[in-house]
Amino acid sequence: MxxxxxxxxxxxxxxxxxxxxxxxxxxxxxxxxEKNPERDVRFTTxxxxxxxxxxxPEDTAAMDLEKDLAGxxxxxxxxxxxxxxxxxxxxxxxxxxGFGTARLTNERYRYxxxxxxxxxxxxxxxxxxxxxxxDDPMALGEVGREGVAIDSLADMETLFSGIPLDRISTxxxxxxxxxxxxxxxxxxxxKQGVAIEVLEGTIQNDILKEYIAQKxxxxxxxxxxxxxxxxxxxxxxxxxxxxxxxxxxxHIREAGSTAIQELAFTLADGIGYVQAGIEAGMDVDAFAPRxxxxxxxxxxxxxxxxxxxxxxxxxxxxxxxxxxxxxxxxWKLRTHVQTAGCSLTxxxxxxxxxxxxxxxxxxxxxxxxxxxxxxxxxxxxxPTEEAVxxxxxxxxxxxxxxxxxxxxxxxxxxYFVEDLTRKMEEAALDLIHxxxxxxxxxxxxxxxxxxxxxxxxxxxxxxxxxxxxxxVVGVNKHTIPAEDDHRIPILKIDEGIEKDQLDRLRAxxxxxxxAAVSRALEALRKAAAGKENLMPRILDAVxxxxxVGEICACxxxxxxxxxxxxxx
Amino acid sequence: xxxxxxxxxxxxxxxxxxxxKVGLDGHDRGxxxxxxxxxxxxxEVIYTGLHQTPEMVVATAIxxxxxxxxxxxxxxxxxxxxxxxxxxxxxxxxxDIAVFAGGIIPDEDIPALKKAGxxxxxxxxASTRSIIDFVHQRIRPRRG
Numbered sequence: 001m002x003x004x005x006x007x008x009x010x011x012x013x014x015x016x017x018x019x020x021x022x023x024x025x026x027x028x029x030x031x032x033x034e035k036n037p038e039r040d041v042r043f044t045t046x047x048x049x050x051x052x053x054x055x056x057p058e059d060t061a062a063m064d065l066e067k068d069l070a071g072x073x074x075x076x077x078x079x080x081x082x083x084x085x086x087x088x089x090x091x092x093x094x095x096x097x098g099f100g101t102a103r104l105t106n107e108r109y110r111y112x113x114x115x116x117x118x119x120x121x122x123x124x125x126x127x128x129x130x131x132x133x134x135d136d137p138m139a140l141g142e143v144g145r146e147g148v149a150i151d152s153l154a155d156m157e158t159l160f161s162g163i164p165l166d167r168i169s170t171x172x173x174x175x176x177x178x179x180x181x182x183x184x185x186x187x188x189x190x191k192q193g194v195a196i197e198v199l200e201g202t203i204q205n206d207i208l209k210e211y212i213a214q215k216x217x218x219x220x221x222x223x224x225x226x227x228x229x230x231x232x233x234x235x236x237x238x239x240x241x242x243x244x245x246x247x248x249x250x251h252i253r254e255a256g257s258t259a260i261q262e263l264a265f266t267l268a269d270g271i272g273y274v275q276a277g278i279e280a281g282m283d284v285d286a287f288a289p290r291x292x293x294x295x296x297x298x299x300x301x302x303x304x305x306x307x308x309x310x311x312x313x314x315x316x317x318x319x320x321x322x323x324x325x326x327x328x329x330x331w332k333l334r335t336h337v338q339t340a341g342c343s344l345t346x347x348x349x350x351x352x353x354x355x356x357x358x359x360x361x362x363x364x365x366x367x368x369x370x371x372x373x374x375x376x377x378x379x380x381x382x383p384t385e386e387a388v389x390x391x392x393x394x395x396x397x398x399x400x401x402x403x404x405x406x407x408x409x410x411x412x413x414x415y416f417v418e419d420l421t422r423k424m425e426e427a428a429l430d431l432i433h434x435x436x437x438x439x440x441x442x443x444x445x446x447x448x449x450x451x452x453x454x455x456x457x458x459x460x461x462x463x464x465x466x467x468x469x470x471x472v473v474g475v476n477k478h479t480i481p482a483e484d485d486h487r488i489p490i491l492k493i494d495e496g497i498e499k500d501q502l503d504r505l506r507a508x509x510x511x512x513x514x515a516a517v518s519r520a521l522e523a524l525r526k527a528a529a530g531k532e533n534l535m536p537r538i539l540d541a542v543x544x545x546x547x548v549g550e551i552c553a554c555x556x557x558x559x560x561x562x563x564x565x566x567x568x
Numbered sequence: 569x570x571x572x573x574x575x576x577x578x579x580x581x582x583x584x585x586x587x588x589k590v591g592l593d594g595h596d597r598g599x600x601x602x603x604x605x606x607x608x609x610x611x612e613v614i615y616t617g618l619h620q621t622p623e624m625v626v627a628t629a630i631x632x633x634x635x636x637x638x639x640x641x642x643x644x645x646x647x648x649x650x651x652x653x654x655x656x657x658x659x660x661x662x663x664d665i666a667v668f669a670g671g672i673i674p675d676e677d678i679p680a681l682k683k684a685g686x687x688x689x690x691x692x693x694a695s696t697r698s699i700i701d702f703v704h705q706r707i708r709p710r711r712g
Contacts, residue, residue: 126591126592126643129592132592137621138591138592140645140652141645141647141648141649142591142593142643142645146643214594215618216592216594255596256597342597345693346692347693380672380674380692381644382644458597458600458601459600459605462605463696465695466695466696476695564618565617566596566617568603568607
């Protein structure tokens with residue numbers, strides 16, 4: 001536990017005129033505390049990690065500056081993966097968006113690109129994320145609500161209509177059915193006449209964190225990992241600039257983990273994918289450079305930026321020393337960051353703009369490669385265009401007005417920052433070693449270990465908020481009566497969207513070559529039961545206009561379905 | 569007071585709650601905290617787990633003889649799924665099972681949900697204490 005009150009523990013062997021921290025504490029701090037005690041709070045991060053009163057040279061004395069820090073662009077990349085960082089190129093400003101039908105989302109994309117956004121990020125609706133068609137009984141009420149509804153290649157063609165896929169990079173937040181949606185993207189590129197080897201983008205494709213946190217699964221872990229290694233191997237040969245997995249801590253944090261759990265479970269997932277790739281017979285350097293990461297940026301400014309610095313250092317060492325990668329690109333942890341949705345409040349929603357600003361600044365000072373800033377209204381509904389624009393402007397102000405992009409890793413060498421980075425690294429490594437001792441992340445997930453740890457942390461945090469030990473402005477402190485609160489406009493999803501999408505799906509099923517669909521699905525089923533790479537078969541199926549739901553149902557007949565034992 | 573209610577009161581039967589997730593929505597952070605807080609407050613809590621249909625929720629509620637159903641929806645499908653649960657309870661003549669809800673539910677949807685029979689809606693920022701107090705005040709054991 002941290003030093004919690006405005007008192008100072010007796011340090012043995014210090015003299016009033018000693019040097020360094022003990023000297024300062026005796027000489028200056030003690031009399032000051034006697035006169036003015038510190039605030040009566042526990043000084044911890046938002047994750048309850050103890051923090052120091054003051055960083056001093058003692059904290060970094062044991063650090064090997066060459067080995068632990070080095071320069072930007074140098075192993076272990078604590079100070080960033082590029083030598084010039086944002087002096088060379090600003091981070092990619094990538095706002096996640098999608099809602100309703102492919103046509104509506106296509107309009108939003110064209111708007112965002114016209115506003116200076118430099119990449120697209122596709123949000124799919126829940127049925128698509130779960131591998132179900134819009135006409136599935138479980139899809140009732142969900143079609144187009146949280147993202148765009150994509151049932152078949154026809155929808156994907158509409159989604160990217162008029163957007164040249166060789167000139168943008170696209171990130172798709174899709175996991176269990178990732179291979180299918182990615183195959184559709186490839187098919188759209190081919191139809192546009194774009195050579196697929198130039199395609200740039202990312203599929204999230206991180207199934208392990210689904211079992212841990214986000215809970216959008218279809219098949220059990222082991223066949224899911226086979227699909228992922230098939231994607232990694234197919235991309236290495238065909239779409240070499242595509243990021244095949246975005247190993248995501250974001251959802252782990254949103255589910256209520258601490259920053260250290262986010263760091264540890266995310267890197268443990270990464271270790272799981274690398275292990276699976278090697279076991280599938282691939283050379284580590286053939287696929288590891290295309291793995292990327294996705295972290296959360298919560299409210300605690302220093303904890304967040306230190307988390308990113310620690311993540312890079314741990315990953316570089318894991319890749320070089322544990323997996324013996326020789327290609328430098330395999331050592332570099334490239335990451336996207338999104339500000340923390342779970343930190344936003346429905347109360348006094350304009351305050352969210354300020355939270356997002358602080359979080360975004362932490363992500364930038366932590367050295368992120370791309371960033372999504374949440375809109376102030378996202379705790380109420382999908383964002384309005386106005387709210388999205390403010391969120392994007394927040395990034396542009398940080399990038400072009402604040403001056404922080406002008407110096408590489410400006411906080412590097414700060415006693416406090418280096419010390420917190422090291423402590424978070426050590427705490428995360430402890431957790432990773434516990435997972436290793438369980439046989440790796442898959443057995444740990446099967447035993448419910450990360451799930452339980454996160455549920456516990458989420459509960460503790462909520463109890464701290466309810467007890468007023470942790471502050472959420474506008475919720476448990478500095479509140480105003482609900483009737484005086486600001487009303488902000490809310491985006492309404494038109495009820496007609498579900499019907500439009502169902503009509504579209506019905507028309508597609510009536511017009512496609514049903515025999516070709518059956519043939520493609522049968523070939524896919526055989527491939528799933530055997531060992532051949534699934535990607536070419538999935539591509540054939542999407543080109544025959546088989547739907548997401550049909551392709552997933554076909555693979556389910558071979559792979560089965562995952563069922564969770566809920567833990568409270 | 570019915571004889572069953574008298575019996576329940578006499579036996580001090582605990583309030584039994586079904587806490588669950590309907591639809592494809594996988595956001596279970598809140599629902600698990602609520603389930604645990606209600607259990608720690610002394611209620612009998614049955615947690616459904618994820619991906620329940622309205623039919624499954626109603627069947628479990630009747631089979632487990634609960635006094636109330638508490639549903640969490642963060643996906644925006646509340647205007648479809650909650651009325652469906654209430655209709656099914658009506659069909660099964662089980663309208664004495666109370667329904668309350670929580671999640672990302674815009675204020676302007678709440679009057680319509682209450683009119684449909686949802687007795688309370690908790691929105692982001694609600695404390696576990698306010699939910700526990702609500703159950704103490706509004707939910708009674710139906711029968712012994």
